Amino acid sequence: MLYERLQELIKKSNKSMNQIERELGYPRNTISSYKRQNPSTKRLDELAEYFNVSVDYLLGRTENRKEDLTDEENDLVRAFRIEAEDMTEEEQAQFNKSLKDMMKIAKDLLNDDSNWKK
Structure with a gap:
């Protein structure tokens, strides 16, 4: 492709x-x-x-010529693909779930003002 x-x-x-x-x-x-x-x-x-x-x-993964991602988002996508490229489908599914769980935790931490007071 x-x-x-x-x-x-x-x-x-x-x-x-x-x-x-x-x-x-x-x-x-x-x-x-x-x-x-x-x-x-x-x-x-x-x-x-x-x-x-x-x-x-x-690579033929999408018909959309250009993604509307920021540079930081593109960096995250690249890092994700590099880390996941040698995984089995089952490992990728577990990896994806753990990343989603980590993002939820990070968002909760961000929204908790007590984490940011000096």
Whole structure:
């Protein structure tokens, strides 16, 4: 899916793959190598930024080209994905539940003024 999305975006940009690789400072044939292998997280971020789309769009996880997230939210999403990438589905479900529980606790702490008085 990634390579197909990149081909679509390259075509719409009216640039060649080689031209885009030069602009991004990538070695020749880097993008075409994504037919067979996945890029690093850094490269995914660079490509998403270059084409002004989300990483999820590049990977085919969504049809929405751009997420309306803040930089901090994007950092959290990246951290979540890195931590969860080698987990089984069951482990991911447990991980997600524990994160949701932790967010509730954090919000309760935030709303308790006694935690913020000096």
